[in-house]
Amino acid sequence: MSVALENTTRADLRVELGERSYDIVIAGGLIDQPDAYNGAIRDKRVLIVTNETVAPLYAAGVNKALSATHDVDTLTLPDGEQYKTLATLDTIYDRLLENGYGRDATIVALGGGVIGDIAGFAAASYQRGIDFVQLPTTLLAQVDSSVGGKTGVNHRLGKNMIGAFHQPTRVLADVGVLDSLPAREFAAGMAEVIKYGLIRDRPFLDWLDANLAAINNREPEVLIEVIRRSCANKAEVVAADEREAGQRALLNLGHTYGHALEAELGYGEWLHGEAVAAGMCMAADTARRLGWLDERQCEHIERIISAAHLPVAPPRELECARIRSLMARDKKVAAGTLRLVLMRDIGEAVVTRDYGDALDATLKRYFAK
Missing domain, CATH: 3.40.50.1970 (Rossmann fold)
Structure with missing residues (x-):
């Protein structure tokens, strides 16, 4: 029951x-x-x-x-x-x-x-x-x-x-x-919640930051607001772009990186939300290299993700070239070019092909091989 x-x-x-x-x-x-x-x-x-x-x-x-x-x-x-x-x-x-x-x-x-x-x-x-x-x-x-x-x-x-x-x-x-949900599964869900704040709702991210203790304690009234605000964000995006022809792709912040991690580690080894959390930190690093985010903003993003008991980096022992190859199979590949969802600012994301060498520099930072 x-x-x-x-x-x-x-x-x-x-x-x-x-x-x-x-x-x-x-x-x-x-x-x-x-x-x-x-x-x-x-x-x-x-x-x-x-x-x-x-x-x-x-x-x-x-x-x-x-x-x-x-x-x-x-x-x-x-x-x-x-x-x-x-x-x-x-x-x-x-x-x-x-x-x-x-x-x-x-x-x-x-x-x-x-x-x-x-x-x-x-x-x-x-x-x-x-x-x-x-x-x-x-x-x-x-x-x-x-x-x-x-x-x-x-x-x-x-x-x-x-x-x-x-x-x-x-x-x-x-x-x-949600009372019966293991702590790791609950934390994994918070990756998608934080995502909404990062891509389009900075006030929500600030609210999450102020209420993380109550959220982690699973206080019912707070959880209802977490779910309501998250679903409201997604419902607005889906209503405007049901089949991901445009702005719905923004909901994939961190996912291109994260899906590659899941595939390489073996599905189920890392939870989806864990891979997305690390992927969002990697996306923030790529945006920093493009001059869109600064170091302080990246640290702010990592602090919130860490406070939600989520990883801020992938396993270092993975192979850079292998992750890059898996990312190239992402659904956002168009005309043979990988498109990335990146933040121009906290609360403002874009889909872009114009990331130059920044992606490869990010991968070299996070992976030892």
Whole structure:
């Protein structure tokens, strides 16, 4: 069961995408409440897709909330980034086909970013698209991956290289489930939170800086504001650029560096948020070399990231040339040229090809080989 929180506020946001618009609801005890799903599930048949870690904690409560009005089945997958593959995706297709699910069925993604991405991709591609609801159970998923409709799986040569845009019908961010989140997973989510402040919302970054102690203590009212402000930032970007033709790419600050780290280390060795945190520090260093940030600003960024219990540098023993090669396979490569998301100032990011030798100088700084 999720933990119902007394005397806390509830936040409701709307992602405005025309006929694909949907609500984000943020509060405590949401996923166990039948009313929370009203209007988000059209037909009787529901498949809950979860993992071995989350299922014992929350699957029964979600099943009970839905069973009064729906025919509910649950599929439990292995837990971990290393299982975000086409082979695991096929397991979801098997269950849908073996049980005769039609195009009016709904998938409920109960878990962190891996479950949301892979269950969402199954929904995007099964019979050319069925509905799905996001029930994110990690901070990272609540503030980032559950919002915006990016779904997909990893390939051994690159992260999230196979996927589709497919919007959920609702996102229920239950703050109560964060009580069960391991400290390392909670910290990983803070990387995406800090990212919003760095790319477009300097006042939010200043607020985070002032409230990090309360955030790290997981005070419910503060967490609701963290999630609300993060989702509001992402919803604005997604509404303006749903399919990443322009400004949505700014949400990838640190990700080009971080995805290369994840691929080289082996998916799951470093958490996504940890790799992004180190990647944002590397991006800040590249921007410093271009004269866009100064040393004081880079130190400020590193201090906030470190205070959130996140790494500010990658493992030094990795090979510079190998990381550079993996970065060259990033989704932001266009016309054979890697584009980077860099900060011109704290709170102002751009996508650029004009980084000259600064990237290679950054890589040589961080890697011994």
